[in-house]
Structures are given as structure tokens and as C-alpha cells.
Amino acid sequence: MTIRNLSPLLHARTIALIGGSQEKGAVGTLVLDNLLAGGFEGSVHVVNPHPVSRLGTTWVASVTDLPAAPELAIIMTPEQTVAGIIDELGSLGTRCAVILSAGLHDASAFRQAIRAAAQRHDMRIVGPNCLGIMAPHARINATFACAPVLPGNLGLISQSGALITAVLDWAQTRRVGFSSVISAGDMTDANLGDLIDLLAADPHTHAILLYVEGVTEAAEFMIAARAAALHKPIIAIKAGKSQLAAQATLSHTGAMIGSYDVYEAAFARAGILLVDSLTELFDAAEILCACAPVPGNRLAILTNGGGAGILAVDALAQADGRLAALTTETITALAEVTPAASPRANPVDILGDADADRYAAAVRAILRDSGSDAVLLMNCPTARSEAKETALAICGEVAAAAQERIHKPVLACWLGEANSDRVRPVFAAAGIPVFSTPDDAVRAFGYLAQARRLRESLTEAPARSREVQADRAAARAIISDAQADGCTTLSEIKVKKLLEAYGIPVAPTRFAASADAVEEACCRLSAPYAVKIVSRDLPHKSDVGGVALDLPDARAAVAAAREMERRIRRDFPQARIQGFAVEDMIRVKDGREMIVGLSTDPVFGPMIMAGAGGTATELLDDKAIDLLPIDHAQARALIEGTHMSRMLAGYRNVPAADVESVADVLDAVSAMAVDLPSLLELDINPLIVSAAGVIALDARARITAEAATASRLVLRAPPEGWASDLVTEQGVRFHVRPVRPDDEPAVAAFFDHVSPEDLRFRFMSGLCKVSHDQIVMMTRVDYVRTISFLAFGEEGELLAIAMLATDPDRAHAEIALTTRTDLKGKGISWTLFEHVLRYAKAEGIETVESIESTDHDAALRMERELGFVTIADPDDPTVRIARKSLAAHAS
Numbered sequence: 001m002t003i004r005n006l007s008p009l010l011h012a013r014t015i016a017l018i019g020g021s022q023e024k025g026a027v028g029t030l031v032l033d034n035l036l037a038g039g040f041e042g043s044v045h046v047v048n049p050h051p052v053s054r055l056g057t058t059w060v061a062s063v064t065d066l067p068a069a070p071e072l073a074i075i076m077t078p079e080q081t082v083a084g085i086i087d088e089l090g091s092l093g094t095r096c097a098v099i100l101s102a103g104l105h106d107a108s109a110f111r112q113a114i115r116a117a118a119q120r121h122d123m124r125i126v127g128p129n130c131l132g133i134m135a136p137h138a139r140i141n142a143t144f145a146c147a148p149v150l151p152g153n154l155g156l157i158s159q160s161g162a163l164i165t166a167v168l169d170w171a172q173t174r175r176v177g178f179s180s181v182i183s184a185g186d187m188t189d190a191n192l193g194d195l196i197d198l199l200a201a202d203p204h205t206h207a208i209l210l211y212v213e214g215v216t217e218a219a220e221f222m223i224a225a226r227a228a229a230l231h232k233p234i235i236a237i238k239a240g241k242s243q244l245a246a247q248a249t250l251s252h253t254g255a256m257i258g259s260y261d262v263y264e265a266a267f268a269r270a271g272i273l274l275v276d277s278l279t280e281l282f283d284a285a286e287i288l289c290a291c292a293p294v295p296g297n298r299l300a301i302l303t304n305g306g307g308a309g310i311l312a313v314d315a316l317a318q319a320d321g322r323l324a325a326l327t328t329e330t331i332t333a334l335a336e337v338t339p340a341a342s343p344r345a346n347p348v349d350i351l352g353d354a355d356a357d358r359y360a361a362a363v364r365a366i367l368r369d370s371g372s373d374a375v376l377l378m379n380c381p382t383a384r385s386e387a388k389e390t391a392l393a394i395c396g397e398v399a400a401a402a403q404e405r406i407h408k409p410v411l412a413c414w415l416g417e418a419n420s421d422r423v424r425p426v427f428a429a430a431g432i433p434v435f436s437t438p439d440d441a442v443r444a445f446g447y448l449a450q451a452r453r454l455r456e457s458l459t460e461a462p463a464r465s466r467e468v469q470a471d472r473a474a475a476r477a478i479i480s481d482a483q484a485d486g487c488t489t490l491s492e493i494k495v496k497k498l499l500e501a502y503g504i505p506v507a508p509t510r511f512a513a514s515a516d517a518v519e520e521a522c523c524r525l526s527a528p529y530a531v532k533i534v535s536r537d538l539p540h541k542s543d544v545g546g547v548a549l550d551l552p553d554a555r556a557a558v559a560a561a562r563e564m565e566r567r568i569r570r571d572f573p574q575a576r577i578q579g580f581a582v583e584d585m586i587r588v589k590d591g592r593e594m595i596v597g598l599s600t601d602p603v604f605g606p607m608i609m610a611g612a613g614g615t616a617t618e619l620l621d622d623k624a625i626d627l628l629p630i631d632h633a634q635a636r637a638l639i640e641g642t643h644m645s646r647m648l649a650g651y652r653n654v655p656a657a658d659v660e661s662v663a664d665v666l667d668a669v670s671a672m673a674v675d676l677p678s679l680l681e682l683d684i685n686p687l688i689v690s691a692a693g694v695i696a697l698d699a700r701a702r703i704t705a706e707a708a709t710a711s712r713l714v715l716r717a718p719p720e721g722w723a724s725d726l727v728t729e730q731g732v733r734f735h736v737r738p739v740r741p742d743d744e745p746a747v748a749a750f751f752d753h754v755s756p757e758d759l760r761f762r763f764m765s766g767l768c769k770v771s772h773d774q775i776v777m778m779t780r781v782d783y784v785r786t787i788s789f790l791a792f793g794e795e796g797e798l799l800a801i802a803m804l805a806t807d808p809d810r811a812h813a814e815i816a817l818t819t820r821t822d823l824k825g826k827g828i829s830w831t832l833f834e835h836v837l838r839y840a841k842a843e844g845i846e847t848v849e850s851i852e853s854t855d856h857d858a859a860l861r862m863e864r865e866l867g868f869v870t871i872a873d874p875d876d877p878t879v880r881i882a883r884k885s886l887a888a889h890a891s
Contacts, residue, residue, distance in 0.1 A: 475676060
């Protein structure tokens with residue numbers, strides 16, 4: 001994960017077209033034509049064995065003939081030549097190339113060869129098998145696309161070159177501009193995460209569009225997308241919605257979670273707005289670039305046709321919006337400028353005879369309404385209303401409101417294609433998106449509201465950590481014993497022991513090795529009984545007649561086991577029968593059946609699912625899923641995301657279930673995913689939920705054949721191994737641990753004990769109050785690029801905070817540390833600083849820096865004593881950079 005050497009994609013000053021041509025119809029000719037037509041002002045070198053004579057270019061016969069290393073190379077030669085060309089360019093000093101060529105014969109070998117050649121020279125590669133790249137602000141069009149592109153604020157990353165041409169065609173008709181267009185191709189080197197990082201750092205890019213066929217390096221993708229989504233909306237369309245993730249799995253969970261479901265959950269967790277069609281992608285892009293973020297989902301509607309307003313209201317529920325309640329002041333103002341027959345409520349109908357003046361007066365009132373977050377202005381074509389004149393009057397009112405610092409998002413819906421086309425240029429000049437149907441307009445407003453919710457999910461969503469008490473040694477022993485026996489599926493007996501190790505209540509169960517042994521098992525339980533077959537070859541017991549319920553006594557249980565064994569041996573002769581699980585027949589009054597499961601996605605790793613359970617769980621298909629790990633608040637949100645949640649809330653004479661106990665089970669499953677990397681699948685089904693709590697009646701699990709040590713999690717869990725009890729040289733004891741999102745209130749309160757001078761030292765500015773956004777950056781971290789360590793005193797008070805933030809390479813990091821002003825001089829800063837340096841070294845970070853004010857003598861002195869070298873900031877004489885090489889120290 002790195003953006004190292006990728007900047008020439010957006011800022012190159014010298015470009016070499018390897019395979020550039022003047023042969024009619026050749027890709028090399030099309031790319032050269034586009035680059036010259038786009039007005040690129042840098043140097044263009046065409047590399048081709050045959051002479052190419054084009055004004056504004058320099059021709060050379062080979063890469064070795066280039067006068068200097070080009071900043072960016074575009075390679076369009078036959079596949080067998082590409083690896084050698086990369087080697088030559090790398091030797092010359094080029095560090096970035098875009099490969100349009102495709103591996104037509106052996107794509108895998110082709111990619112491997114160019115990757116090896118690029119790595120020898122630390123060269124970055126986009127492609128191969130791509131359309132090329134555009135950077136309109138730098139006048140770079142190095143593609144063979146036919147449509148020109150305007151400079152703008154949309155960044156597009158696509159795994160499909162064909163889709164890029166469709167997007168560019170749409171943009172041309174709408175006069176929408178781009179900051180960049182990158183065809184990712186086969187992503188041999190630069191992946192989606194790298195390219196998102198590149199656009200996140202680009203000041204010209206205000207929103208990012210993604211066309212995704214499949215994510216590689218999922219952890220990098222999630223980290224990059226989440227970091228970008230904090231500042232810029234990301235809108236994605238995912239191909240392959242109907243594809244299932246798995247064809248055959250042990251668990252219901254694995255069977256029920258499709259590939260698209262996983263992408264949907266992952267994108268939501270990263271703050272990405274997912275849309276279903278190209279039309280929605282275009283609409284979302286247009287409105288998110290044109291409109292300011294909305295603070296809420298309250299929409300005011302102004303129309304000259306009551307029916308059109310009702311259609312908009314009907315669509316509003318689908319967009320998860322709501323009608324704004326207009327204030328008394330707004331209603332009074334509207335009454336003064338609209339006919340007496342006009343309704344005095346939202347939607348505001350100013351009647352079919354409304355002219356431009358009436359529209360302007362009504363817009364003036366509704367824009368200033370404090371009870372709405374956005375305004376939808378609608379127009380049904382009539383002989384009374386001249387479309388362009390009305391649009392101009394509205395734009396004048398919007399501009400006047402902006403002069404008063406009223407920047408409420410405004411959407412226009414001019415019903416009918418001809419009607420909307422007449423006003424589109426007028427509204428476009430004012431930055432107002434226009435739509436031709438109420439559905440499209442309201443759905444677009446929904447994108448604004450959804451983008452706000454997604455960003456809030458990264459910064460505002462409630463967080464609550466709950467430590468899971470577990471016998472982790474016992475759990476690991478269960479799995480290692482099974483692996484030693486060559487088992488990859490755990491019997492029901494062993495899975496229930498695993499659940500018990502994590503505090504999940506289970507039905508009392510005993511194992512009987514034979515039908516005759518069932519009687520003895522019954523003696524240790526209470527009638528009535530349930531008997532189930534135990535066979536690693538028959539994971540879905542009820543499907544094969546392997547479950548007998550409501551057995552009144554031991555004799556009936558033995559008879560049921562014998563009959564079950566006879567039938568299964570007849571119908572499934574290949575199945576190995578290990579014995580029987582005998583358990584109490586649990587009957588819970590008002591119990592509701594749920595399923596809680598864990599499954600491992602090949603791209604995004606461990607996933608958790610909750611939903612309606614029982615034998616019909618797949619038929620009901622009521623589920624909510626999320627990436628692991630999750631915290632307790634996310635567990636509650638997962639439950640609320642199911643239809644089952646309404647049943648859990650109670651109905652008629654059925655009391656509400658203990659939802660907190662269900663969340664506890666989800667917490668435990670999340671902890672298993674963190675603690676037990678060998679665990680691939682887990683089903684708890686049914687999990688009976690009632691007002692009294694939960695109990696797991698059945699469970700199954702699949703594990704790896706050999707012990708797994710590397711985490712499968714795409715989202716990194718807090719590194720709890722770096723929690724420690726420390727003592728300063730002055731004898732002050734404190735506990736240090738990685739930050740959690742629910743530490744936000746404690747961190748906010750901590751800065752109340754930091755003096756203005758220490759705040760200036762920490763934030764290098766004269767702020768008086770640490771903002772919510774700054775606290776979010778410290779507490780909602782990814783534990784990969786950023787991590788904070790909190791130091792707590794013996795009474796639980798927060799003493800100090802240290803934050804470590806790396807670059808995308810994770811080679812270089814910056815550390816910032818603050819200690820409570822009243823506790824300075826006790827060695828806390830020094831001891832905490834040392835702890836963070838140990839962590840950085842263990843993580844393979846090569847260099848650590850601290851940015852200090854020149855008058856922060858105590859910090860500069862401490863850093864020198866810790867082995868930092870201090871240099872002056874070349875851009876600011878009031879700043880010092882303290883730098884320490886951990887790699888050199890290790891040697």
C-alpha cells in the first residue's frame with residue numbers, strides 16, 4: 001500500500017509513448033492524438049522503431065535513445081516486449097508507467113514478468129490491459145477513448161475501460177468535469193487502495209467514483225477508502241450483484257452470504273456510497289459535487305403541480321428522507337406571495353398558473369426556512385410558465401441567499417426531458433442539478449442524506465467496547481486437538497464447549513458413542529430429551545433425519561438413536577457415524593429462533609451474520625452482516641438491521657426479548673474471530689432468545705486443517721498485546737493501552753486539563769478548544785496507519801496521549817504526545833514515548849519524526865536524549881523536526 005512514485009499520473013511534465021504511432025487506427029496513434037489534442041504542455045517523446053513525425057513531439061527509435069528519463073511512460077507494445085521495456089525504463093530512471101498492452105496468451109505469466117521487472121527498479125505500474133489515464137488539470141489525456149473530458153472535481157477509478165467511455169459520454173452531455181480518470185486494468189501493481197490514496201491527496205478531487213469488479217488487497221482498500229471518505233464522498237458501483245460467494249459450504253451462514261452482500265457490508269463500513277446502476281452513479285456524482293453536505297434528511301418541496309408534489313413525497317420514503325415541517329414564519333411569508341388557494345404546508349403548491357415572479361418569491365421564503373435541510377423545486381410545463389425565465393429567477397434567489405451565507409442544497413425537477421433540457425444550462429451555471437422526474441430528484445436527495453450518514457458512521461456512530469471474558473486457552477486446545485486428529489469440522493459437542501469457553505449459554509449436552517450408550521447419557525440429563533446424529537459427513541443433521549425431539553424417557557431416546565442409525569446407514573452408507581449428541585429438550589416460553597454465524601469471505605475475511613434462525617433460516621433470508629471485528633454498539637446495530645428485531649421488541653402479549661444478551665453473543669463471536677484464526681465457519685442455530693436471555697441449542701463449526709497463526713481479519717483489531725503496566729523513573733505507575741472508539745469522551749475531557757501553551761505545542765496553532773474532528777482522528781483509528789496510546793493512572797484518570805501516524809507505506813511515521821499540564825515533570829512523557837517507539841520498531845516502521853515548536857525546549861531535549869536528530873524545517877523557521885531512524889538503531 002503506497003502512493004510512492006504515482007504522482008506523475010496527475011502531474012507529469014515529460015511523457016514517453018512507447019509504441020506511439022502514426023499508423024491509422026492504431027492504439028499508439030489514438031493515444032498520441034489524444035495527448036496532443038488535449039494540449040499537454042510538457043515534453044512528449046514517441047518511441048517506435050519506425051519514424052514518427054508529429055509536431056510537438058520528439059521521436060526516438062528505442063527507450064535507450066531517450067535523452068533523459070521521462071516522468072511517465074505509456075506502454076502500448078506487444079506483450080512479449082513489455083517486461084524488457086520496463087527494465088530499460090527503470091535503468092534510465094523512470095519510476096511510473098501505464099501499460100495498455102494486454103497479456104493475450106498467458107496473462108498470469110505476463111503480469112508476473114512485468115511485476116518482477118518493475119520491482120527491480122522501484123517502478124510503479126498502472127495496468128496492464130487498461131484504457132490509460134487522464135489528468136485534465138495537467139492537460140494529460142493518455143488514453144484511446146474517443147470522448148474529450150473537461151477539467152473538474154470528479155476522480156474516476158475504473159476496472160473497466162468500456163465503462164469509462166460510457167461515463168465520459170455522460171459527462172460530455174452534462175458538462176461535468178474530472179480531476180482524473182484512471183483505468184486500473186489488471187492491477188498488477190497499483191491497486192484500488194493505492195489509487196484511492198492518490199486521489200484522496202489530490203486537491204483537485206472533491207469526490208471519487210469507483211467501478212469495482214473485484215477488490216484485491218482488501219485491507220489496503222478498506223484503510224484507504226475509510227481515510228478518503230472522511231474528507232471526500234466515494235461513490236461505487238459493483239459488478240456481479242447476482243454472484244454467490246460460495247457454491248458449497250458447511251454452514252448456513254456461508255451459504256446465505258453472497259459476494260455482493262459482503263461488498264455491500266464492506267463498502268458501508270468504509271463509508272462508500274454504493275449504487276446499483278450507471279444512472280444512479282451519474283446522478284449521485286452530479287449532486288454530491290454540486291451540493292454542499294446536508295445536515296439532515298428534511299426536504300422542503302415547492303411545486304406548481306400538486307400531483308407532482310405527491311409523487312415526490314411518495315418517493316421520499318424510499319430515499320430515507322422526510323418532509324420538512326415548515327416554520328410559522330415561512331408559512332406566513334408564503335401566504336403573502338401565493339394565491340389564497342395555495343396549500344400552506346409542505347409540499348408547497350403555488351398552483352399551475354405560477355409565473356417566474358411567484359416562483360422567485362416562494363423560493364425566497366422557503367430557502368430561509370430553518371426547518372428544512374434541502375429544497376426541491378419542481379416545475380410542470382404550462383403555458384403560463386416560461387421555463388428558462390423561471391429558472392433564471394430561481395437562480396437569482398439562490399445567489400441572493402448565498403450572499404446572506406445561506407448555502408442550503410437546491411435541486412430542480414423540471415418534469416419531462418424537453419422541459420428539463422431547456423433549463424439545464426441555466427441551472428448548471430448556478431451549480432443546481434436538474435432532473436426530469438420526481439423519482440430521480442428525490443433519489444438524488446437521498447444520496448446527499450446517505451453520504452452524510454456514511455460520514456457520520458465514521459465519526460459520530462456510537463461506540464461501546466465490551467471486554468469478553470473467555471477461557472482462551474481452553475478454546476485453542478479444542479481446535480488444536482481437532483487438528484491433531486485430522487478434523488476440519490467440529491462435532492456439536494466440541495462446538496458447544498467452544499461456545500462455553502466464550503461465555504455463550506448452551507443447552508446441556510452429552511456425547512454417546514453408540515445407540516446403547518444413549519441411555520447412560522440420559523441419566524446425566526433431564527427428560528424430555530433430544531437426540532442428534534454426530535457425523536462430520538452430515539453437518540446439516542435435520543436435513544437427513546438426524547434429529548429426534550421430545551423423547552419422553554431414556555428408553556425412547558435409545559430407540560430413536562437406533563432407528564436413526566439404521567436409516568442413515570441405509571440412505572447415506574458413506575457417512576461416518578461417530579455417535580450421538582443427547583441433550584435436554586429445551587422449551588423456552590416466548591422463545592424466538594435466531595441464527596448467529598461466522599463465515600470467511602475469500603476477499604474480506606471473517607464476516608458475522610445475525611438473523612432469523614431455525615430450519616427455515618435460508619428460506620426466510622432475514623439477515624444482517626458486517627465485517628469483523630465489531631464492538632458492542634455495532635453488535636446492537638447488526639441486530640437492528642434484521643426484520644427479526646421487530647419480533648425481539650415484543651408484540652401483542654409476547655414480552656420483549658433480552659436483546660442485550662444477543663449482542664453479548666455477537667461480541668463473543670467477534671472475539672473468537674480475533675483470538676482463533678483457525679476458525680473458518682461457525683453457526684449457532686437456533687439461538688433461542690427470550691426475555692430471560694439466550695441459549696444455543698445447536699452449533700457447528702469448520703476449522704483449518706493446520707494451525708493458523710496469521711489473522712484473517714481485514715480490519716485490524718486493537719493490538720491488545722501492546723497494553724502494559726509501566727513505571728516512570730520517578731515511580732509513577734500507569735497503565736497504557738491502545739485507544740478504542742468509545743474513549744472519545746475521556747479524550748475530550750483530558751484536553752480540559754491541558755494548558756493553552758501545551759495545546760499550542762501539540763497542535764502547532766493557537767486553538768483554545770480541541771475540536772470534535774481532532775478528537776475523532778485520535779480515537780477512531782485503523783490501528784494500521786494510525787494508532788493512539790492512552791496512559792491511565794491508578795485511579796483510572798487519563799494522564800497522557802500519544803498518537804502515531806504513518807504514511808501509506810508504513811515506512812515513516814509522525815508521533816505527537818501530550819501529557820496533562822499538571823503532571824509534567826514526572827517522567828510520564830518519556831516512558832510513554834519509549835513505549836510507542838518500541839511499538840513502531842516492532843511494526844517495521846523505519847523512521848519516526850516529531851514536529852515541534854522551536855520554543856518547546858522540554859520536548860526537544862527529551863527527543864535528543866532518546867536519540868532523535870533535530871533539524872530546522874526548511875519551510876518554517878519557527879518549527880523543528882526531530883527525526884529518529886529505527887532501522888539504523890536496530891543495526
